[in-house]
Amino acid sequence: MKKSHIIPIIIAFMLSSAFTKNTFAVDGLFNTEKFADHTYVGPFNISNNKTKLANSKLASNFSEMQSELDVNLIYQDIQFSLPPETVTFDIDMTLANANSGEDNPIIATVSREGLQTVLSQELPKIQFSENAIDSVAAGIEKELQTGIMPQNVNITDYVANEIPNKVVGTSEFTIDGISPALSKAIHALDKLTIEPFESFSMMELLTSTEVGPLSDEEMTLLSSTLYTAVLQTNFQIDERNISTVVSPNIQPGFEAAINQTLGLDFKFTNPNKTEFTIQAAWSAGAIRLSIEGKPFYYTYEPTIANTETYNPRTVVQYSAFVDDGQVVVSQGGKVGVEATVIRTLSVDGNIVETEDISKDFYAPVHRIEIHPLLEVDTSVTDSADNKETNNPQNDGTTTGTSNPEEMDSNASDSNATVSESGGEESNVGEVIYDKSGLPISGSGK
Template identity: 90%
Template sequence: MNKNIVTISVSSIIVLVLMSSVALASEFRIGNQFADNTYVGPFNISNNKTKQAKAKLASDLSELQNKLEVNLIYQDIQFSLPPETVAFDIDMTLANANSGEDNPIIVSVSREGLKTLLSQELPRILIAKNAIDSVAAGIEKELQTGIMPQNVNITDYVANEIPNKVVGTSEFTIDGISPALSKAIHALDKLTIEPFESFSMMELLTSTEVGPLSDEEMTLLSSTLYTAVLQTNFQINERNISTVVSPNIQPGFEAAINQTLGLDFKFTNPNKTEFTIQAAWSAGAIHLSIEGKPFYYTYEPTIANTETYKPRTVVQYSAFVDDGQVVVSQGGKVGVEATVIRTLSVDGNIVETEDISKDFYAPVHRIEIHPLLEVDTSVTDSADNKETNNPQNDGTDSKTTTGTSNPEEMDSNASDSNATVSESGGEESNVGEVIYDKSGLPISGSGK
C-alpha cells in the first residue's frame, strides 16, 4: 500500500517538473531574452528577445541565402544546388532553439527541385524517389551549420541505390604463367581500393602471400593494371618505364617495376566510394577489371602518336676475329617514342582531351666486331717520304695505323686504331678511343 503511494507521488513530481519546463519554455519564447552564448548556426542571438532574435535571424539568413554555395559531388562531376531549392524556416528554428547553446538552422530542400536537377546533371544515373529523399535530408543536415561553401557527396546517401559496374578493363595474352605469378593474380583478385586510399603494386607483389617474382613478371601484371586504371579517374602517384622497349608490352602502357631501384606503380582512389579489382588467368590470357559505382565521364586512353628511331651500327676491330668474319656482339633495337592521350566523353560526345604521357625508349645500337686490317707499308712509306721532301709542309703530323694480330704490338698501337660508325648511309669517321674486350685486351673503336 505504501509503495503505491510512493510511486504515485514520484510520478506526480515528474509530471509537475515537465509542466513547469513547458511553462518556462513557453514564457521564455513569449517575452524573455536569450541568454549569453546563444547561437543559431554561425549567428549570435544572445541577449535578444524572441521578436528581436527573429528580426536579426531573418536578416542573417537572407544574406546567407544570397551567398548560398552548395556543391553536389557525384564521383567525377560536381555541380551547384540552385539557391531557390533551399528554404530556411525561421519560426521553427527559434521554436527549437535552446538558450545558451549552439542551435541548428532548420532547412528544407525542395524534393521536386532536387529531382529535376539530378535528372538534368546525371541523366545516366537512375536515382529512385526514396534516394532523392535521402539526398535532400543529407543536404538539410549539412546546411544546419550555415557555413559556406558546403560540399555534399551524393554517394553518401544513395550508395546502396546505384549498382556497381565495370569501369575499367584490360587483358594480356600469355600462354602460361609461373606459380608465383598465379599467386600474384590471386592476391590482386577481389582486392578493394577504399575511398581516398593509395595503392602500391610493389607492396602487394612483394608480400609473403605472393612469393618471389621477377621484375619482368611484376612489370607485366603492373602494366595490365595500369591499362585498366587509365580508364578511371584514379590519380597516378608513381609510374615508370624500362630503358628498352618490352617485346610483350605496348609502348605507352608500360608500368615498370624494378625491385633493386625501388621503381613502383602507385595510384590513389579520389572518390568517396570503394572499388574492387577482379583478376584471373584463363584461356591463355590475364583478365583484369575494376568495378564500382559508375562514373559520369567515359575515360578512353589511346596512342596519339608513335615515332621510331633507327639504331646505329658501331664497327669495332679486334685481332681475335678472323679475316672475312664479323662478330655481332650486340644486336640493334629500334627506339620508340609513344604519346598517350585520354579523352573524356559523355554519351559519345568528347568533352575534354588530356595528355597522359610521352614515353621514350632510346634505340639500342648494333655492335659489330671486324678483323684488324693489314695496311700496305709501302703506301705508308711513300706518304712519309712526300711529307719529308715537301718544302711546303704545314708542320702537321699525319698518323696511320697498321692492324696486327700480335697482342703486344696491338697494345702499343691501340690508341691510334681505326673504327667506323655508320647509320643508314652515314659517313665513316676515325675515332681514337680504346675499348677492351672480355679478355681484357684492347679493341679499337667507338660509336657515336
C-alpha cells in the same frame, strides 16, 4: 466558491503552465526574456537578444545566406551546384528549437521536387528513387545546419546502396603460360579492395610474403595490365615508370615498369568517396583484369595518339682477333620508339575533354659490329708515324688491337666507325666464341 467559477480558473492555470514549459513560446508572446550569453544559431550570434529581435536579426542573416548559397553536389568525378531556390531557411522553427546559451543548428528545408529535377538533369544515367531523393535532401539539410559556405555534399554518402556497381575499367594480356609465383600474384590481386582516398602500391603487393619471389619482368607485365585498366578511371597516378628499351610483350605507352633494385614502383590513389574492387584471373591463355565500383559520370578512353620510330645506327669496330672475311656482331640493333598517349572524356559518346597522359621515349639500341683489322701499307708507315709524332691528336686507324675483353667497347673507340642503318636487329655475320672470348675461326658468315 461556485463550481462555475472554478472551471475558468483551472483552464487559465493549465494554459499558464503549458506556456511556462516552453521558454521561447513565452518569449514569442510576451517578449520578456533574453537569450543567454554564447547563444548561436549556426555562425550567427543572438546572445542577449529577445526573441523578437533575434528573429529580426536572423531574417537579415538568412536572407544574405540565401543569396550567397554555395552548395556543391558531388558524384564521383563530377560536381554541380544546387540552385538556391531549392532551399528554404525556417527562422521560426530554428528559434523554437534553439537552446539558450548553446550552439544551435539552422533549420533548412530542401525541396524534394526541385532536387529530383536537378539530379535527373545532371545525372541522367542514374535512376534515383523517392527514398534516395529524400535521403540526399536530408543530407543536404544536415550539412546546412552550420551555415558555413561553401558546402560540399557527396551524394554517394546517402545513396551508395541504391546505385549498383559496374565494370569501369578492363584489360587483357595474352600469355601462353604463367609461373607459380605469377599465379599467386594474380590471386593476391583478385578481389582486392581500393578504399576511398586510399593509395595503392603494386610493389608492396607483389613483394609480400603471400606472393613469393617474382622477376621484374613478371611484375612489369602484371603492373602494366593493371595500369591499362586504371587509365579508364579517374584514379590519380602517383608513380609510373618505363623500361630503358621497348618490351617485346607490352605495347609502348601502356607500360608500368617495376624494378626492385632501383625501387621503381607503380602507385595510384582512389580520389572518390566510394570503394572499388579489382578482379583478376588467368584463363584460356590470357590474364584478364577489371575494376568494379560505382559508375562514373564520364567515360575514360586512353589511346595512342602518335608513334614515332628511330632507326639504330651501326657502330663498326676493328680487332685483330677477328679473321679476315668475318664480322662479329657483339650487340644487335633495336629500333627506338616514342609513343604519345592521350585520354578522352566523353558523355554519351560526345567528347567533352581530351587530356595528355604521357609521352614515352625508348632510345634506339645501336648495332655493334667488329671487323678484322685492315692491312696497313708499309710504304706509308714512316710518314704515318711522323704525322702521329707531330700531331698527337691524330685519330687515324692503327694496327694496334684491344684485348679480347675489350671487343665490345663503345662507339667512341678510335678503331670504330659509325654508319646509319635503316633496319632492326640482324644476325648476319654473327660468330660463336670460345671460352677465352675469341671467335672460333671459320664460324663467320
